[in-house]
Amino acid sequence: MSKADVVASLHDVGLSHDGGAHFVLRHVSLTLERGEFVALLGPSGVGKSTLLRVLMGLMHPTEGQTGGSACVADAGAHATRRSRAMVFQDARLLPWRSVLRNVMFGLEGLHLSKSEKIARAQEALRLVGLEDAQDRLPRRLSGGQRQRVGVARALTVDPDLLLMDEPFGALDPITRTSLQEELQRIWQQTHKTVLFVTHDIEEALRLATRVVVLAGGPPAGITGEIVLDMPHRNPDTPAFRTYAARLRAMIAGEPDPGGEAYWRSAEI
Amino acid sequence: MSVKLSGPARLGLGLAGLVLFFGVWEAAVQSGLLPSGMVPAPSSLGPAWLDEVRGGFWQQAILDSLNHYLLGLLIGSVLGAGLGILCGMLGLLDSLLEGVVRLLRPVPGLAWVPFAILWFGLSTAGATFVIAISVFWINFYAAHSAVRGVDPELYELASAFGHGSFVGRLVKIVLPASAPGIMAGLRTGLGQGWMSVVAAELFGVPGIGARMMQASSLLATDVVVVYMLTMAMLYAITDFLFGFVRKWVLRWQP
Numbered sequence: 001m002s003k004a005d006v007v008a009s010l011h012d013v014g015l016s017h018d019g020g021a022h023f024v025l026r027h028v029s030l031t032l033e034r035g036e037f038v039a040l041l042g043p044s045g046v047g048k049s050t051l052l053r054v055l056m057g058l059m060h061p062t063e064g065q066t067g068g069s070a071c072v073a074d075a076g077a078h079a080t081r082r083s084r085a086m087v088f089q090d091a092r093l094l095p096w097r098s099v100l101r102n103v104m105f106g107l108e109g110l111h112l113s114k115s116e117k118i119a120r121a122q123e124a125l126r127l128v129g130l131e132d133a134q135d136r137l138p139r140r141l142s143g144g145q146r147q148r149v150g151v152a153r154a155l156t157v158d159p160d161l162l163l164m165d166e167p168f169g170a171l172d173p174i175t176r177t178s179l180q181e182e183l184q185r186i187w188q189q190t191h192k193t194v195l196f197v198t199h200d201i202e203e204a205l206r207l208a209t210r211v212v213v214l215a216g217g218p219p220a221g222i223t224g225e226i227v228l229d230m231p232h233r234n235p236d237t238p239a240f241r242t243y244a245a246r247l248r249a250m251i252a253g254e255p256d257p258g259g260e261a262y263w264r265s266a267e268i
Numbered sequence: 269m270s271v272k273l274s275g276p277a278r279l280g281l282g283l284a285g286l287v288l289f290f291g292v293w294e295a296a297v298q299s300g301l302l303p304s305g306m307v308p309a310p311s312s313l314g315p316a317w318l319d320e321v322r323g324g325f326w327q328q329a330i331l332d333s334l335n336h337y338l339l340g341l342l343i344g345s346v347l348g349a350g351l352g353i354l355c356g357m358l359g360l361l362d363s364l365l366e367g368v369v370r371l372l373r374p375v376p377g378l379a380w381v382p383f384a385i386l387w388f389g390l391s392t393a394g395a396t397f398v399i400a401i402s403v404f405w406i407n408f409y410a411a412h413s414a415v416r417g418v419d420p421e422l423y424e425l426a427s428a429f430g431h432g433s434f435v436g437r438l439v440k441i442v443l444p445a446s447a448p449g450i451m452a453g454l455r456t457g458l459g460q461g462w463m464s465v466v467a468a469e470l471f472g473v474p475g476i477g478a479r480m481m482q483a484s485s486l487l488a489t490d491v492v493v494v495y496m497l498t499m500a501m502l503y504a505i506t507d508f509l510f511g512f513v514r515k516w517v518l519r520w521q522p
Contacts (some may be wrong), residue, residue, distance in 0.1 A: 058427055086428045092421060096444045096520040105440070106429035137520055157429070 006068045007161050007193040008032045008055055013064035014219065015050055020062055024050055026219035030212060032068065032161065037187055037194045039204035041247060042214035048197040049089075051214065052163050055195065056086050070161035070193070078111045085154035087164040091146040093138040099149050100125070100134035106157040124156035125149075127186055144175035151183070155190065164196045168203070180206055201247050205240055206233045213250040224250035308490035313497070316490035325479060330498065333465050333475035336392060337502075340399025340468070341461045347400070348407030348457070349450055355408075356415025357434070357442060369408075377402030378467045390472050398468035403457040410453020414446035448521065451514045458510055462503045 014026040024047045032038055042048050053059040054066065070083045085106060093102045103121040112120070125131045128148040138146055147167055154162055168176040184207060187194060198204050204211045205228065212225040226246060230239050249255065273281070290310045296302045297309040308316070320326040355362040380401050388394035422441045426432055431440045469477030476495050483491035 056428055058424060082430060084428075088421075088425070090421070092425050094422070094425075094441075094444070096447070105425075105431075108440070109430050109436070139522065153429075 005034045006031055007034050007036075007070045008068035008195075009066065009071075010051075010054070010061075011065045011067065013051075013054060013061040013066070015047070015054060015059065016062040023062070023217075023219035025214075025217075025221070026063075027221050028064070028214075030222065032193055032195060034160075034193055035191050037196065037207060037209045039208035039211045040195060040197045040214055041201065041204045041211050041251070042199060042220070043251060044199050046214055046217065046220045048199075048214055049165050052086070052165050052195065052197055055161070056084055056163050068161075070159070080111050081158035082106060082110070083159060084161045084163060085157050085159035087147075087150050087154045087162070087167045089166045089169050091138075091143075091150040093146055093149055093153075095138050097138075098134065099130065099136050099138070099141070102138065102149055103134075103153045103156050106153055110157070120156050120158075121152070124152035127155060127189070128152045128182065142175075143171055144179060147171065147179060148182075151186070155186070155192075160193060162192045162194045164194060166197050166199070169198070169200075176203075183207065201244050201251075202235055204247070205230075205235070205243055211243075211247060213247060215251045216253055223253060305487070306489065308493055312490045313494055316488070317494045320491065320494060326494075326498070329474070329476045329479045329495070330502070332473075333469065333477070334502070336395040336399055336468060336473070336475055337461055337465050339392070340396040340464075341403055341457065343396065344400035344403030344461070345407050345454055345457055348404035349411040349453065352408040352411025352453075353415050353438070353442065353446070353450075356412045356418075356446070357438065362412075373405055377464045381467065381471055384468070385471055392473065394471075395465075395468035395473040395475065399461055399464045402464040402467075403461050406457045406460055407450075407453045410456065411446065411450050414449025414453075415442055417449065418442055418445045447517055451517060455507070455510055455514065458506050459503055462499055462506070465499070 009031040010028055013028045014023050016023045028051065040048050040051065050059065054061050055071065057066075057071065072083060094105065097105070100118070100121055103124055104117050107117040107120060110117075122131060122134065125134055128151050130145060130148050130152065133141065133145065138149070141149065150167065154164075168179050171179065180203065186192075187207075196204075196207060208228060210225060210227045213223050214220055215223045224246075226243060228243065230237075230243070234240060293302075293307075294310045297304050297307055317326070351365075355365060377398050380398055384394040384397045388397055418441065422445060423432075423437060426437050426441050431437065465475065466477035466480065469475040470481055472478055472481075476499055480492050480495045483489075483495070
């Protein structure tokens with residue numbers, strides 16, 4: 001692995017909200033390589049979103065370092081893209097802007113003409129299937145549509161690293177599944193490096209090429225990871241269930257049951 | 269009991285209420301229930317108004333007052349909303365000015381009249397100053413609380429998409445997000461401004477307020493009422509016109 005292929009990395013990162021008296025996260029090391037789709041899995045409130053904000057540059061780690069090609073400041077006044085972009089759990093659209101202008105939010109300030117910005121935003125809207133909704137206001141959209149706009153807004157800045165903070169957590173199961181499939185298709189088309197935060201084991205297994213488990217604590221740390229080798233993401237297959245059992249053990253802080261997990265749990 | 273009425277029905281009832289109000293008033297004066305020396309009859313207002321118009325006093329008073337009003341409103345609104353926005357965004361400035369604000373806020377616009385005379389004399393500037401001060405505080409507090417009420421998650425959004433600088437946050441988030449509150453402050457200031465026109469002109473700067481004082485010293489109560497109604501009309505017009513501005517600025521709201 002050459003150095004250029006490291007999009008983002010954390011080295012022994014610790015984070016404390018009170019200047020070091022209590023740590024939320026500690027000794028977290030993680031490397032994201034180009035083109036990976038990594039799911040950061042862990043129980044609610046463990047600090048997954050905090051870790052995402054450290055990678056986004058919105059929070060500074062109390063100890064340790066961040067690195068990688070995406071974790072540097074955007075390149076000057078002539079940049080036409082941003083190194084990182086984020087999709088929030090609550091879509092977080094600006095209610096006074098139309099769908100198109102919401103998508104253009106991250107393009108403003110980049111070295112692009114107005115028509116280039118519009119063209120890029122429209123292209124991103126096409127990618128999420130909302131090209132016909134560009135003039136609508138966010139309050140006229142469904143929850144799923146709003147989240148698609150949030151994804152388009154992040155994609156349109158052409159980031160090296162796409163950070164997603166439980167983006168489908170607030171959606172109903174049917175909408176969630178269809179958005180998961182769409183994200184999978186978009187990822188295959190764009191080859192973006194993605195870090196996807198979730199507390200849903202099945203979601204992690206459906207989407208990721210690698211699952212990293214953040215659990216325990218406080219301070220929480222990475223308790224295990226699995227590189228997924230699974231051509232068909234079907235929850236009814238033994239492979240899928242074996243992975244799920246291993247991830248459950250990692251979240252609970254138990255030893256990795258390995259490939260035997262599914263068969264053992266089937267006996268019980 | 270609350271009855272739901274259609275728009276035209278409400279308008280009709282409102283007009284009927286006005287007719288009833290003036291009718292009872294006229295009858296009370298005609299019957300001698302109200303002494304005509306103290307209260308002018310509504311029927312005497314028309315001729316009094318025509319006299320003022322023929323003499324050119326009415327038009328001139330409106331022009332003079334409009335001049336004070338618009339200038340005072342502009343200065344007070346821009347400075348008040350501007351400082352309110354800055355204090356809402358910058359905690360340091362907010363804390364620094366908190367004591368000063370608490371000290372000066374309760375001083376009514378009228379109390380500044382002696383200083384207005386001292387600093388500006390009996391001039392347009394003096395009247396403008398008094399109006400601007402009374403409008404200032406309304407806009408300051410409206411903008412301040414509107415900015416403080418901006419969802420902090422929107423600041424995080426701005427930082428994530430390259431608009432984390434002060435100017436970026438101001439332009440992309442704060443101004444549009446707090447526009448409803450700021451517009452509400454401007455609208456309240458619009459009314460408060462007309463109220464302080466009288467105070468600002470009481471000490472002799474020509475305008476509607478000064479004309480009212482002259483008339484009252486001559487016991488010309490009908491002329492006083494003519495100017496009271498004139499001011500009500502001017503307020504109604506400015507509020508109506510501002511409604512269009514507000515609607516355009518906040519066109520994204522339901």
